[in-house]
Amino acid sequence: xxxxxxxxxxxxxxxxxxxxxxxxxxxxxxxxxxAEISRTENLEMELAYAKAKSVLNYDPDIPVFQxxxxxxxxxxxxxxxxxxxxxxxxxxxVLGALPWxxxxxxxxxxxxxxxGVVAGLFIAWKRKRWMNALLNLWQSIFxxxxxxxxxxxxxxxxxxxxxxxxxRGPYSAQVTPGFNMPFIASVLRHAxxxxxxxxxxxxxxxxxxxxxxxxxxxGEDYVAYARARGLxxxxxxxxxxxxxxxxxxxxxxxxxxxxxxxxxPLIENLFLYPGVGYYLNQAIARxxxxxxxxxxxxxIVVVVLSGLLAExxxxxxxxxxxxx
Amino acid sequence: xKNGRSGKFAGFRAFFSVIWRNPMSRAGFxxxxxxxxxxxxxxxxxxxxxxxxANRLQPPSREHWLGTDLxxxxxxxxxxxxxxxxxxxxxxxxxxxxxxxxxxxIVAGLQxxxxxxxxxxxxxxxxxxxSFPVTMILSMVIQITDPLVFGLVLGLxxxxxxxxxxxxxxxxxxxxxxxxxxxxxxxxxxNIILYDVLPNLVSYIAVNFISIMKGAITSSxxxxxxxxxxxxxxxxxxxxQVAISQTGALMGSASMVYFLAPVLCLMLFQLGxxxxxSxxxxxxxxxxxx
Numbered sequence: 082x083x084x085x086x087x088x089x090x091x092x093x094x095x096x097x098x099x100x101x102x103x104x105x106x107x108x109x110x111x112x113x114x115x116a117e118i119s120r121t122e123n124l125e126m127e128l129a130y131a132k133a134k135s136v137l138n139y140d141p142d143i144p145v146f147q148x149x150x151x152x153x154x155x156x157x158x159x160x161x162x163x164x165x166x167x168x169x170x171x172x173x174x175v176l177g178a179l180p181w182x183x184x185x186x187x188x189x190x191x192x193x194x195x196x197g198v199v200a201g202l203f204i205a206w207k208r209k210r211w212m213n214a215l216l217n218l219w220q221s222i223f224x225x226x227x228x229x230x231x232x233x234x235x236x237x238x239x240x241x242x243x244x245x246x247x248x249r250g251p252y253s254a255q256v257t258p259g260f261n262m263p264f265i266a267s268v269l270r271h272a273x274x275x276x277x278x279x280x281x282x283x284x285x286x287x288x289x290x291x292x293x294x295x296x297x298x299x300g301e302d303y304v305a306y307a308r309a310r311g312l313x314x315x316x317x318x319x320x321x322x323x324x325x326x327x328x329x330x331x332x333x334x335x336x337x338x339x340x341x342x343x344x345x346p347l348i349e350n351l352f353l354y355p356g357v358g359y360y361l362n363q364a365i366a367r368x369x370x371x372x373x374x375x376x377x378x379x380x381i382v383v384v385v386l387s388g389l390l391a392e393x394x395x396x397x398x399x400x401x402x403x404x405x
Numbered sequence: 406x407k408n409g410r411s412g413k414f415a416g417f418r419a420f421f422s423v424i425w426r427n428p429m430s431r432a433g434f435x436x437x438x439x440x441x442x443x444x445x446x447x448x449x450x451x452x453x454x455x456x457x458x459a460n461r462l463q464p465p466s467r468e469h470w471l472g473t474d475l476x477x478x479x480x481x482x483x484x485x486x487x488x489x490x491x492x493x494x495x496x497x498x499x500x501x502x503x504x505x506x507x508x509x510x511i512v513a514g515l516q517x518x519x520x521x522x523x524x525x526x527x528x529x530x531x532x533x534x535x536s537f538p539v540t541m542i543l544s545m546v547i548q549i550t551d552p553l554v555f556g557l558v559l560g561l562x563x564x565x566x567x568x569x570x571x572x573x574x575x576x577x578x579x580x581x582x583x584x585x586x587x588x589x590x591x592x593x594x595x596n597i598i599l600y601d602v603l604p605n606l607v608s609y610i611a612v613n614f615i616s617i618m619k620g621a622i623t624s625s626x627x628x629x630x631x632x633x634x635x636x637x638x639x640x641x642x643x644x645x646q647v648a649i650s651q652t653g654a655l656m657g658s659a660s661m662v663y664f665l666a667p668v669l670c671l672m673l674f675q676l677g678x679x680x681x682x683s684x685x686x687x688x689x690x691x692x693x694x695x
Contacts, residue, residue, distance in 0.1 A: 227627065
């Protein structure tokens with residue numbers, strides 16, 4: 082129970098902090114809309130203002146505290162308000178956007194973690210000079226270019242120059258969304274470049290971390306003992322070195338996930354991929370406060386949940402922490 | 406006290422000789438030095454660039470080594486002029502982040518108890534909220550007018566990890582003999598922080614300063630690409646944004662150079678920081694020197 086209180090407090094604080102910051106943003110959406118109404122419908126400003134308020138269902142005259150209480154109450158009832166720009170409940174937009182972001186992030190995280198762990202173990206075991214040099218070169222290049230620049234270059238190479246892969250959108254316009262092969266194939270094809278952008282920039286981190294851990298484990302007495310007992314290389318590597326070296330990496334999974342989630346506005350904007358980051362961007366550009374808050378809310382919830390999940394995974398994989 | 410000055414000087418020499426001996430940090434140091442010189446002297450020597458529409462989007466030539474942009478301005482000169490603001494923004498961001506992190510980390514670590522718990526709760530909350538999206542919103546709330554404000558916006562959400570690390574360093578230092586001794590001697594808390602705690606954290610903070618700077622550069626360019634920073638002046642991010650949004654660099658036009666040049670500079674700078682930081686810890690921490 083105690084384990085759950087801390088994440089809840091964090092989420093609550095984060096929501097309040099973000100709410101207050103967003104409330105202080107310059108540029109009042111009601112005023113903007115009122116000016117537009119008074120221009121197009123030839124109404125007096127005061128009337129237009131009242132109309133804008135009712136259309137947007139947002140009243141800047143209510144004290145901030147009251148609005149905050151209203152907002153928090155809404156969240157508890159599963160109501161995140163209505164988007165000003167899309168004229169739809171924010172919850173619908175959030176639930177529509179989340180799967181796309183989760184798809185790309187989980188696939189790229191799983192891919193780079195697996196490849197990184199296997200490669201790191203292999204490099205630590207082989208102790209070849211050229212492998213280390215190659216890894217350092219890779220990290221020097223991909224560690225110093227932001228992922229969104231890599232994404233641009235990928236689009237330029239694979240979509241514009243070679244024309245192999247689509248660069249925009251979550252799936253092509255020719256397929257009907259649903260559980261059918263063409264749709265799934267199209268979704269996967271469209272996800273390749275975003276996933277690749279994340280993968281290329283993060284895989285070396287996992288490899289380097291795993292290499293360091295594995296080098297440490299290889300020097301342990303239990304490995305020497307296992308060798309002396311004549312166990313096969315394979316068994317020693319996977320069960321003795323691998324398992325022990327992977328544990329510290331599990332905790333980094335959540336941090337890495339949060340970091341990738343934070344980068345999603347740039348990547349998704351680039352690929353016009355309708356995930357959380359894309360809508361967050363749209364919300365900021367259009368001064369759509371409820372949508373902004375909604376996207377933040379889901380971002381924080383997902384990041385906190387991933388932290389809990391990583392902790393759970395750690396206890397499952399670590400026999401020393403298992404409860405008897 | 407007589408040899409105090411030469412003592413300090415010797416410290417500098419030891420610092421540079423350690424940096425110089427390590428080939429990686431030597432390369433990093435040289436790269437950073439070039440950028441630093443560019444940032445300091447470039448704007449002094451180069452006059453303001455004028456638009457020259459007759460020569461727009463030129464490929465590289467003898468007059469324009471890296472070609473020209475949309476308005477006919479020389480790309481290479483823009484790169485040099487831009488380096489100052491890139492470096493300033495990043496340095497300010499690093500400075501603000503380090504100041505906040507050191508203040509929170511040291512106070513939480515030394516004070517302990519309720520203060521520690523409240524500060525750490527605050528830090529955890531900040532750590533949980535993904536920093537780039539928060540910075541996106543902050544850049545809308547705070548009107549970014551100059552590099553200082555830009556640095557502040559970028560620094561406001563990148564201190565949390567460092568604050569936690571400093572706190573745990575302070576906790577391990579706290580019960581070491583030399584600090585216990587200072588406390589028993591009745592030396593004030595401020596003096597303990599200034600003379601006993603901080604010097605032990607310098608190398609750690611310096612390495613983190615550089616990595617925060619790297620992050621700040623990435624975010625600053627990201628914010629510019631999203632069009633969230635109405636930044637007047639020269640900055641590589643502005644160049645990248647213009648290249649992407651206006652010249653169609655992605656469509657394979659001749660302006661690819663205009664896109665790749667700032668990207669390459671960005672990469673070189675990041676690489677230089679990474680290399681330099683690799684030797685910095687050893688150079689600043691006498692205990693690690695061989």
